[in-house]
Amino acid sequence: MQQKIKLTPENYYSHKTDWEYMSVSLFKDFERCEAAALAKLKDDWQPTSNPIALIVGNYVHSFFESKKSHAKFLKNYEPVLFSTRGKTKGQLKHDFVVADEMISTLQFDPLFTDVYQGDKEVIVTGQIDGINWKGKIDCLNVKEGYFCDLKTTRDIRQRVWSDEASKYVPFVIADEYVLQMAIYKKLLEQTYNKPFTPYIFAVSKQTPPDKCGIRIDEGRYQTEYDKVNRLLPEFVAVMDGETAPKYCGHCEYCRQMKQLHGFAEIEEIMK
Numbered sequence: 249m250q251q252k253i254k255l256t257p258e259n260y261y262s263h264k265t266d267w268e269y270m271s272v273s274l275f276k277d278f279e280r281c282e283a284a285a286l287a288k289l290k291d292d293w294q295p296t297s298n299p300i301a302l303i304v305g306n307y308v309h310s311f312f313e314s315k316k317s318h319a320k321f322l323k324n325y326e327p328v329l330f331s332t333r334g335k336t337k338g339q340l341k342h343d344f345v346v347a348d349e350m351i352s353t354l355q356f357d358p359l360f361t362d363v364y365q366g367d368k369e370v371i372v373t374g375q376i377d378g379i380n381w382k383g384k385i386d387c388l389n390v391k392e393g394y395f396c397d398l399k400t401t402r403d404i405r406q407r408v409w410s411d412e413a414s415k416y417v418p419f420v421i422a423d424e425y426v427l428q429m430a431i432y433k434k435l436l437e438q439t440y441n442k443p444f445t446p447y448i449f450a451v452s453k454q455t456p457p458d459k460c461g462i463r464i465d466e467g468r469y470q471t472e473y474d475k476v477n478r479l480l481p482e483f484v485a486v487m488d489g490e491t492a493p494k495y496c497g498h499c500e501y502c503r504q505m506k507q508l509h510g511f512a513e514i515e516e517i518m519k
């Protein structure tokens with residue numbers, strides 16, 4: 249994975265740059281299923297998704313990026329954001345009314361407005377375990393040595409089952425946001441040669457929205473670096489065609505590609 253392409257806001261999310269820079273989202277894809285991640289990377293397959301959930305998150309992010317970014321977002325997604333039917337024609341759809349409530353609950357919160365200060369949507373690169381990585385920082389304050397990540401979620405207090413931990417955990421752990429913050433922290437410290445502290449601001453899609461400022465204990469980072477050190481060589485080998493990808497056997501891609509080769513005894517069905 250040799251660094252060849254200069255990252256820009258226009259190409260950051262392209263699969264072309266994914267081949268040359270590992271990212272947290274790509275790493276997580278490979279963790280879930282190597283076969284699905286590789287097929288997605290090659291543009292051979294794309295997972296189905298709930299576009300509204302993603303658009304709501306981007307709606308909130310664009311507001312706190314800048315007025316210009318939010319105005320551009322509203323223009324680009326106008327057909328999705330506003331109703332085109334009957335008496336509600338021209339009105340903001342319910343999901344985005346909630347998104348406006350999410351924005352308001354943060355916009356007028358003193359802690360959030362005081363801390364969420366700095367450069368927005370900053371691209372950062374570096375090397376971890378000899379591999380090029382990329383990251384995109386929601387809010388970076390180089391002078392004060394911290395960065396912020398804004399997360400939208402269904403319910404901040406929800407308990408999520410984790411197969412890896414074999415127990416219920418907070419959404420921050422289930423969605424591997426500690427891994428994300430650990431990687432961004434390391435990339436920033438390489439770039440600026442100084443320590444950085446991550447903060448997460450979470451806001452829920454409830455009415456009224458819940459919100460929380462989240463810090464991460466320093467002791468959590470080494471566990472994430474150890475995981476990257478353990479898994480990254482295999483993922484890179486799969487990307488380079490040196491190793492065949494493993495199939496998890498139960499994800500969307502594996503279900504689509506599945507062929508029967510025999511019979512499972514009743515007790516084996518859940519495996």
